[in-house]
Amino acid sequence: HNVQDGASAGKTLPERVKIVEVGPRDGLQNEKTVVPSEVKIHLIDMLSEAGLSVIEATSFVSPKWVPQMADQVEVMMGIHRRPGVSYPVLTPNLKGFLAAVNAGAAEVAIFGAASELFSKKNINCSVDESLQRFEVVTKAAKEAGVPVRGYVSCVLGCPYEGKVSPDKVAQVAKRLYSMGCYEISLGDTIGVGTPGGMTEMLQAVSREVPVNALAVHCHDTYGQALANILIALQMGISVVDSSVAGLGGCPYAQGASGNVATEDVVYMLHGLGIQTGVDLPKLMDAGAFICCSLNKKTSSKVAQATCKL
Amino acid sequence: MGQKVRNPESIRDLTSEELQGVLSGVGASAGKALPQRVKIVEVGPRDGLQNEKTLVPTEVKIHLIDMLSEAGLPVIEATSFVSPEWVPQMADQVEVMKGINRRPGVSYPVLTPNLKGFQAAVKAGAAEVAIFGAASELFSKKNINCSVDESLQRFEEVTKAAKEAGVRVRGYVSCVLGCPYEGQVSPDKVAQVAKRLYSMGCYEISLGDTIGVGTPGGMAELLEAVSREVPVDALAVHCHDTYGQALANILIALQMGISVVDSSVAGLGGCPYAQGASGNVATEDVVYMLHGLGIQTGVDLPKLMDAGAFICRSLNRKTSSKVAQATCKL
Numbered sequence: 001h002n003v004q005d006g007a008s009a010g011k012t013l014p015e016r017v018k019i020v021e022v023g024p025r026d027g028l029q030n031e032k033t034v035v036p037s038e039v040k041i042h043l044i045d046m047l048s049e050a051g052l053s054v055i056e057a058t059s060f061v062s063p064k065w066v067p068q069m070a071d072q073v074e075v076m077m078g079i080h081r082r083p084g085v086s087y088p089v090l091t092p093n094l095k096g097f098l099a100a101v102n103a104g105a106a107e108v109a110i111f112g113a114a115s116e117l118f119s120k121k122n123i124n125c126s127v128d129e130s131l132q133r134f135e136v137v138t139k140a141a142k143e144a145g146v147p148v149r150g151y152v153s154c155v156l157g158c159p160y161e162g163k164v165s166p167d168k169v170a171q172v173a174k175r176l177y178s179m180g181c182y183e184i185s186l187g188d189t190i191g192v193g194t195p196g197g198m199t200e201m202l203q204a205v206s207r208e209v210p211v212n213a214l215a216v217h218c219h220d221t222y223g224q225a226l227a228n229i230l231i232a233l234q235m236g237i238s239v240v241d242s243s244v245a246g247l248g249g250c251p252y253a254q255g256a257s258g259n260v261a262t263e264d265v266v267y268m269l270h271g272l273g274i275q276t277g278v279d280l281p282k283l284m285d286a287g288a289f290i291c292c293s294l295n296k297k298t299s300s301k302v303a304q305a306t307c308k309l
Numbered sequence: 310m311g312q313k314v315r316n317p318e319s320i321r322d323l324t325s326e327e328l329q330g331v332l333s334g335v336g337a338s339a340g341k342a343l344p345q346r347v348k349i350v351e352v353g354p355r356d357g358l359q360n361e362k363t364l365v366p367t368e369v370k371i372h373l374i375d376m377l378s379e380a381g382l383p384v385i386e387a388t389s390f391v392s393p394e395w396v397p398q399m400a401d402q403v404e405v406m407k408g409i410n411r412r413p414g415v416s417y418p419v420l421t422p423n424l425k426g427f428q429a430a431v432k433a434g435a436a437e438v439a440i441f442g443a444a445s446e447l448f449s450k451k452n453i454n455c456s457v458d459e460s461l462q463r464f465e466e467v468t469k470a471a472k473e474a475g476v477r478v479r480g481y482v483s484c485v486l487g488c489p490y491e492g493q494v495s496p497d498k499v500a501q502v503a504k505r506l507y508s509m510g511c512y513e514i515s516l517g518d519t520i521g522v523g524t525p526g527g528m529a530e531l532l533e534a535v536s537r538e539v540p541v542d543a544l545a546v547h548c549h550d551t552y553g554q555a556l557a558n559i560l561i562a563l564q565m566g567i568s569v570v571d572s573s574v575a576g577l578g579g580c581p582y583a584q585g586a587s588g589n590v591a592t593e594d595v596v597y598m599l600h601g602l603g604i605q606t607g608v609d610l611p612k613l614m615d616a617g618a619f620i621c622r623s624l625n626r627k628t629s630s631k632v633a634q635a636t637c638k639l
Contacts, residue, residue, distance in 0.1 A: 194601025223631030271524025301553030
């Protein structure tokens with residue numbers, strides 16, 4: 001099993017990486033404690049202050065399904081929008097899209113999966129059916145002049161199906177890109193991926209979607225996230241999703257971690273000399289704030305490392 | 310909050326030439342073939358336990374080492390022949406050496422800070438020893454109360470005696486990517502110390518990111534400097550996960566030809582310089598990555614996890630291994 005196929009040989013790392021902060025939505029959605037609207041708003045404001053350029057703010061799914069996101073409208077209305085910063089929201093269908101635009105959303109996100117079983121269990125329809133549903137959204141978004149970001153789940157493994165074929169991931173990514181998504185975020189939903197698998201998957205996907213329209217969304221459930229992100233950078237990826245304080249556990253593995261912590265990603269990127277626009281101390285303040293509110297310990301190693309000296 | 314987060318490499322103002330150097334160096338590494346096999350040096354029973362507050366009974370140490378042998382690890386750092394006054398956790402050094410079940414083909418190195426320790430180690434049955442140098446003068450002074458040069462002279466006595474006794478010596482260099490006292494550490498200084506240890510007879514030099522501050526660019530730069538003085542197949546990396554960078558640093562090291570990795574079962578051993586912070590990278594997480602890459606280690610991951618579960622129970626602490634924490638509900 002040769003990791004290098006020469007595809008990434010001789011490339012330099014990107015000089016700049018865009019971080020997509022998913023803590024307020026993906027992170028909080030997977031935390032048990034329901035967080036008051038003021039806290040969500042303050043978190044998002046602190047993240048804006050920390051220099052993040054994309055902050056996933058909330059989700060326009062039915063509050064019945066996701067009580068944590070029931071205050072979607074108040075959050076959208078309450079946040080202080082920093083110029084140059086995008087605040088995308090999730091929209092599972094046309095209804096959600098319309099509500100989102102009504103509440104002031106200027107960017108939305110749609111979630112496909114690379115696994116049929118996962119799609120069925122998660123949103124009760126096949127991958128194809130979900131993509132048809134999304135086409136309705138991307139059409140409406142195009143008319144409204146609203147950019148759409150596409151996500152693909154289970155790109156390196158599925159909790160139900162196990163292995164996932166890179167070609168399947170590439171197909172779904174291609175569909176999302178063709179229907180108008182400006183960027184496709186590839187999610188290692190259960191964090192099982194390792195750098196070899198990441199390379200293989202990115203090679204397959206980048207044959208269908210230009211690499212500068214791709215992002216990686218790595219989970220740290222098996223501690224592999226930073227290594228996977230590093231290899232993705234080596235392959236030309238320059239957009240990385242992460243969650244402040246590593247908010248959001250893995251719903252498929254009790255007590256396991258989920259999202260990779262933004263602090264740890266930024267630490268690595270800055271150490272590599274890569275620009276992110278993020279002020280790490282301010283980011284850590286945001287992480288400390290939300291952990292305080294959630295009454296939980298941070299999952300960020302950088303945050304945990306307070307040197308005694 | 311205490312001291313702000315430090316990132317030694319970004320403190321420097323990189324010129325755009327230097328920056329391009331780092332970015333293309335790390336980018337180019339991706340083109341190289343990874344080793345087919347990696348030797349894991351398991352440091353849990355010594356480095357790990359030494360940095361755990363709870364004193365562990367001798368039988369538990371012995372059982373841990375036996376379980377690690379069973380799990381297929383080829384090198385298991387068993388104990389340390391330092392004075393028990395300094396390191397109470399290692400006071401039962403002799404009993405441990407006598408009590409472990411030595412699996413054929415497995416090495417059980419022990420730490421020996423000086424000739425006295427070396428002699429006691431050999432007497433107790435040690436067939437391999439380890440010596441610890443540092444790349445930082447201040448760290449050397451604070452840790453073992455002498456300069457780097459003085460410590461290397463001390464070690465030369467050990468390597469001489471070891472040569473005569475036919476005992477292998479492994480050399481460690483601490484603070485290779487940063488020092489808790491000095492901050493930035495020059496890769497050339499690390500290369501010099503590594504070269505001295507290699508020249509005096511160490512068969513392998515383990516490069517330790519003692520406070521875990523390193524990132525892949527710094528690791529690449531370091532390995533380039535050191536491999537100009539010591540052959541890459543005589544080098545190992547000992548990464549700490551204090552800032553979550555260990556696996557990324559190990560990956561880049563593998564890309565640069567390193568095929569020996571130190572780690573600690575369950576991620577035993579916190580960082581003594583950062584309260585509550587983690588230290589050693591967890592062997593389970595390293596093995597998971599290596600196996601995922603198709604790299605052979607000889608390690609049986611489920612058995613390794615059993616060893617980790619055992620020692621965490623004995624220490625009454627949670628594992629620091631993410632792989633161990635991830636028990637899929639499905």
